Amino acid sequence: MKALLRDLYGSGLTGAAVSFILLVGVLAILAPVIASDRPVVMTLNGDLLFPAIREDGRTRMLSRDELMAAMTETDWAIWPFHDQSPDTNDLAKRLTGPSGEHPFGTDQNGRDVLARIIHGGRVSLAVGFVSMGIALAIGVLIGAIAGWFGGRVDMVISRFIEIVICFPTFFLILTVMAFWPPSIWNIMIVIGLTGWTGIARLVRGEVMKLRNEEFILSARVTGTGDMSILFRHVLPHALAPVIVAAAFDVAGAMLTESSLSFLGFGVQAPTSSWGQILGQSKPYARTAWWLVVFPGVVLFLSITAYNILGDRLRERSDPRSNPKRAGRR
Numbered sequence: 525m526k527a528l529l530r531d532l533y534g535s536g537l538t539g540a541a542v543s544f545i546l547l548v549g550v551l552a553i554l555a556p557v558i559a560s561d562r563p564v565v566m567t568l569n570g571d572l573l574f575p576a577i578r579e580d581g582r583t584r585m586l587s588r589d590e591l592m593a594a595m596t597e598t599d600w601a602i603w604p605f606h607d608q609s610p611d612t613n614d615l616a617k618r619l620t621g622p623s624g625e626h627p628f629g630t631d632q633n634g635r636d637v638l639a640r641i642i643h644g645g646r647v648s649l650a651v652g653f654v655s656m657g658i659a660l661a662i663g664v665l666i667g668a669i670a671g672w673f674g675g676r677v678d679m680v681i682s683r684f685i686e687i688v689i690c691f692p693t694f695f696l697i698l699t700v701m702a703f704w705p706p707s708i709w710n711i712m713i714v715i716g717l718t719g720w721t722g723i724a725r726l727v728r729g730e731v732m733k734l735r736n737e738e739f740i741l742s743a744r745v746t747g748t749g750d751m752s753i754l755f756r757h758v759l760p761h762a763l764a765p766v767i768v769a770a771a772f773d774v775a776g777a778m779l780t781e782s783s784l785s786f787l788g789f790g791v792q793a794p795t796s797s798w799g800q801i802l803g804q805s806k807p808y809a810r811t812a813w814w815l816v817v818f819p820g821v822v823l824f825l826s827i828t829a830y831n832i833l834g835d836r837l838r839e840r841s842d843p844r845s846n847p848k849r850a851g852r853r
Contacts (some may be wrong), residue, residue: 537832538832538833538836540829541828541829541830541832541833541836542829542833544825544826544829545826545829545830545833548645548649548822548826549649551642551645552642552645552646552649553646555642555643555645555646557604558604558605558606558642559604559605559606559608559609559610559636559638559639559642559643560604560607560608560609560639561607561608561609561612562591562604562609563591563601563602563603563604564602564603564604565601565602566595566599566600566601566602567595567598567599567600567601568591568594568595568599569596569599570598570599606627606636606638606639606642608625608626608636608638608639609635609636609639610635610636610639610640610642610643610644610796611635611794612634612635612636613633613634613635614630614633614634614635615633615634616634617630617634618630618631618632618633618634619631619632619808619811619812620634621812621814622814626638628641628814628818629812629814629815629818631801631804631805631808631812631815632804632807632808632812637801637814637815637818637819638818640796640801641796641798641801641818641819641822643796644796644797644798644800644801644819645798645822647708647781647791647795647796647797648778648781648782648797648798648799648823648826649778650708650712651708651711651712651715651777651778651781651797652774652775652777652778652781652830653774654712654716655711655712655713655715655716655719655773655777655781656716656719656770656773656774656777657716658712658713658715658716658717658720659715659716659717659719659720659723659773660720660723660766660770660773662716662717662720662723662724663720663721663722663723663724663726663727663766664723664724664727664759664763664766666681666685666720666724666727667723667724667725667726667727667728667731668727668728668731668754668755668758668759668762669681670682670724670728670731671727671728671729671730671731671732671735672731672735672750672754672758674732678728681724681728682728685721685724685725688718688721689721691718693718693719693780694780694783696718697714697715697718697780697784698784698787698789700714701714701784701789701790702789706788706789706790706791706792707792708790708791708795711781711784711790711791715777715780715781719773719776719777722769722773723766723769723770723773726765726766726769727759727762727763727766730761730762730764730765731754731758731759731762734758734761734762735758739757740753740757740758743757765838767837768834768837768838769834771830771831771833771834771837772830772831772834774830775826775827775830775831775834778823778826778827778830779823779827781797781799782797782798782799782802782823783799784799785797785798785799785800785802785803786799786800786802786803787803788803798819798822798823798826799823801815801819802815802816802819802820802823805819
């Protein structure tokens with residue numbers, strides 16, 4: 525792990541990409557305590573409360589101003605780094621540009637754009653990683669079975685993979701989403717169920733290459749069962765290209781979710797995602813540039829960072845893909 529991190533940060537561009545990925549991940553995980561109009565921790569009438577994490581019944585219906593008014597002189601509160609809520613409407617401040625109070629401006633309902641981007645990152649990253657996990661589980665299993673057993677099993681599975689690849693993935697997702705109610709879980713499942721084919725082909729090729737290696741033949745001689753050999757000995761050695769593909773798949777899933785949300789088939793209000801923020805900004809693109817620029821730049825940088833990470837991992841796993849690294853060896 526240390527060698528991998530040292531290699532990733534050895535390149536300035538890759539190091540910047542990894543740092544950005546980690547930053548977005550931390551902001552997404554800690555979104556409720558980074559961007560919220562509720563205190564991270566406070567005392568109210570002498571009782572210690574954590575409203576940003578678990579709202580107490582006494583504070584759930586109070587606005588920020590009412591909450592501050594209810595505090596006595598002995599009460600105290602620690603507010604988030606950005607003390608704005610992603611869901612609070614303030615029509616008096618609708619479509620205001622970047623300012624000290626709202627660094628990324630406000631949208632058509634007066635909601636803080638920076639808070640919506642931070643909380644929207646949770647949705648975009650969740651879709652990317654969960655859908656990638658579903659695709660990995662399906663692709664690794666099907667590819668391993670096809671590569672290990674070969675023959676008719678491989679032929680049937682390969683033809684099925686080719687049939688699935690023939691369908692335009694995005695339009696297939698749109699078709700399925702037209703029959704399912706818009707939901708983040710539906711998006712994750714659909715993207716995962718349609719994105720496994722490339723992983724399956726990678727795993728199939730690696731398993732076919734490894735199944736006749738000496739250490740596999742030795743395991744067979746000792747009487748180890750096929751499934752045990754496949755999952756204990758073959759797959760661990762076949763996952764290197766899969767890890768590379770996973771980085772690209774996360775970026776692809778994030779882009780697909782953003783496209784669906786932009787078209788109105790994805791995440792629905794009041795939940796925010798980067799694609800949804802961009803979709804809601806369409807009528808105001810000319811008059812409120814910040815609604816397009818800030819979420820668009822964050823989405824672009826995130827997808828680019830994962831692609832850069834994937835390229836670096838591919839170079840590390842296959843030096844022949846990089847002439848400079850291959851020359852040094």
